[in-house]
Amino acid sequence: MDPHAERAFPVSENLAPLFLLDREAVFLNHGSYGACPRPVFEAYQRWQRKLESQPVAFFDPKRGYTDNLRNARVALAGALGTTAENIVGVTNATTGLNIVIQALKLAPGDEILTTDHEYSALEKTWSYVAARTGAVVKTVTVPLPLMREADFTKAVIAGMTERTRVLFLSHITSPTALLFPIEQAVAEARRRGIMTVIDGAHTPGHVPLALDAMGVDFYSGNCHKWLMAPKGSAFLYVRPEMQHLVDPLVISHGWTADGKETGAGPFGNSHFVDSLEMQGTRDPSAWLAVPDAIAFRAAHDWTEVAERCRELAWRTAMRVAALTGLAPLSAAEFSAPQMVAIPVPPVDTMWLHTELWKRFNIEIPVHRFQNHHLVRLSVQGYNTEAEMDLLVDALKTLLKL
Structure with a gap:
């Protein structure tokens, strides 16, 4: 499965062409440092x-x-x-x-x-x-x-x-x-x-x-x-x-x-x-x-973009939950709209983070919070359904779900 396949869609559907992100990476970590669109970076x-x-x-x-x-x-x-x-x-x-x-x-x-x-x-x-x-x-x-x-x-x-x-x-x-x-x-x-x-x-x-x-x-x-x-x-x-x-x-x-x-x-x-x-x-x-x-954001109707991202983030979290049997940390209304910490079974978090990057080119935080092992997914306007599929398949493979 090509995680970038949907990036050929019109900009109205996916805004990846307007960002400067490495096309080889599956970037699911907008929450750490963000990503600046090309027109904004040019203004900078x-x-x-x-x-x-x-x-x-x-x-x-x-x-x-x-x-x-x-x-x-x-x-x-x-x-x-x-x-x-x-x-x-x-x-x-x-x-x-x-x-x-x-x-x-x-x-x-x-x-x-x-x-x-x-x-x-x-x-x-x-x-x-x-x-x-x-x-x-x-x-x-x-x-x-x-x-x-x-x-x-x-x-x-x-x-x-x-x-x-x-x-x-x-x-x-x-x-x-x-x-x-x-x-x-x-x-x-x-x-x-x-x-x-x-x-x-x-x-x-x-x-x-x-x-x-x-x-x-x-x-x-x-x-x-x-x-x-x-x-x-x-x-x-x-x-x-x-x-x-x-x-x-x-x-x-x-x-x-x-x-x-x-x-x-x-x-x-x-x-x-x-x-x-x-x-x-x-x-x-x-x-x-x-x-x-x-x-x-105004030029690209970011309210609509953000709503699509919210739906994609939560749907992906629920797909992982169905595989792990682990409940989410909150009801949907108390999860950050475009960012969700997904519980996974106990694992060496550094190992999982490294393997997701080495084997699948997925950039995503993995860490432990109290007794929870979490994969923190961010979804932004440049992300696609295919990338979510890749993340779910990667977790299924690495965690033997």
Whole structure:
């Protein structure tokens, strides 16, 4: 079976010709780093060429630099349900979350409430901050399989105490590809005066967002994953009432001593925006290409594309489940729409990952989470039914199903 057979179909049916991915690979791992469409990558390169053609003019706030950064914020804010004053571009979600986490004034005994499904880099960030401040990280267990919103909300709220200062949740989890129904937990945290910090690494372009309406205090998400912007593009959102709490990890041109008091930055934006955006010499081309990624999605009716991908991802997961007899980690509504962690029988996960690549050219994550052995499937507009057939057949062969 040729896994690329359907790639000869019209672009309206499959968008593989518009991507730069290696045609020899069966790429089922969009969730890790994304994949940038050719037109968006070309826009990214145009910004880089503009930078190199006249670096002094490019970085001059009076000759368009500030306006270019703001234009990207305006375009993205419209897709996130907020305004340009509430977001700022960062290189990745981990950086955005570190800016917030390391700025919070925590004291000994303060509790950070989180779940057992969080991304390891952020678990390390909280451990680092807890060691410095004397705060305590408290982890709640999310019941699996996750079948009802109430089960998630009950577990999280049960972990809240009078010492809870921060609620930290993934919106879509990395290890288990679950779409957490965070809204009720966030609302309860706000009612109790608990700050909410949300890891949205996988959400922009994957699920609709309305950040202002959601009521979160801090939210960071990647643009290079499901929004399909170039690598190095992400955002940090901070609710206006909380922006005075945030300082950059690096103090540079956009910071002023009195900016927090006045709210004003030296480059015509708020202190929050200027202090984070104006960080000296760096290549912002990936961030400046975010509007092109948004336009690409609109031009190709990505709502319809995403729905086809959602159906294909879940149908493939159910095919594997029928072979293994292992139940999914959640009901379909709590699985990330285009990404699903599929349980497989106990196996050496590194061996399975390597064999899938060596024998079938399948690029897909395989890992262990608690007592679950998981193959995390991502389906994007360039993937095909034939590739799903190949994955199912490969797992059947390697696992002797």
